[in-house]
Amino acid sequence: MAEVDDIDHHVLRLLREDGRRTFSEMAELVGLSVAAVKRRVDRLRELGVITGFSVQIDYSKLGWGIEAFTELRYPGTTPVAEIVRTATEVPEVQAVFTIAGDPDALIHVRVRDLGHLQQVIDRLRRAGNVTGTKTLLVLGSWTRDGMSPHAR
Amino acid sequence: MAEVDDIDHHVLRLLREDGRRTFSEMAELVGLSVAAVKRRVDRLRELGVITGFSVQIDYSKLGWGIEAFTELRYPGTTPVAEIVRTATEVPEVQAVFTIAGDPDALIHVRVRDLGHLQQVIDRLRRAGNVTGTKTLLVLGSWTRDGMSPHAR
DNA sequence: TTTGAAACCTATGAGCA
């Protein structure tokens, strides 16, 4: 595991709050020089702790108002890699979690409306040799980082 | 719904790929001036389409290697707001999704190890008047934006 | 709504404690 000290954690917390914070702002908050903070961020990227930066979008404002989780069940013989591969090919799929036990996978999808959700579920069923699905329709969501602040 | 044109969508895509992209880089890729791109990003923030920027972290590299989803069931009388409030108070909780039907909520948690997971589940059970839980242990995950690239 | 230019910050790399 990487050696990440308290200042690194502080920097990570600041970047979680605002990924576009400037090095000079962080330097002041953290009590180091600009160059020292930059070096730490560069190092955290090299270590693979920081894998990238992204924008947080309210998809409901873009007309993608429906969010759901679909539990997928497969025959015991299906390799995990194939589950992930087939699910990720569906563009509405936001995330794929392979699970220990039952179900075998949990798929996070974002769609325009319920008809669209139906299509996506059908597509997931057909994509692999799925033996069963159960879909959980999301009414509201909250995330620690403020991602997907749907239906607040 | 906000009026968001093709160029706005292009800018959003570029920022999803890299939230720290410079305006000058985006200006070139999008075919507008730097000032015009900045104005669009400012406007998308005002509209609430962009809710913020964040860093993508590989939590397994920080020693938080276990990810799970816990389904919570409540008595029919429990208000949704209380479900969210009690769950979000637990620091290991990354996201809370309230669900139409059964279960009533899906909680995304991230913990150090299985003992820690047990503690968090216990805490969730005690926090509200939970009538039942089922926890799905995540073996691997993939996300479209490259968030949480756990167990790749 | 866009552009281009000016003023101001920030990022980055080198050299050194």
Place this chain on the structure above:
DNA sequence: TGCTCATAGGTTTCAAA
């Protein structure tokens, strides 16, 4: 590791179209 300094580059604002 950390710091400072120099400069290249980015951001922000504003007047003009």
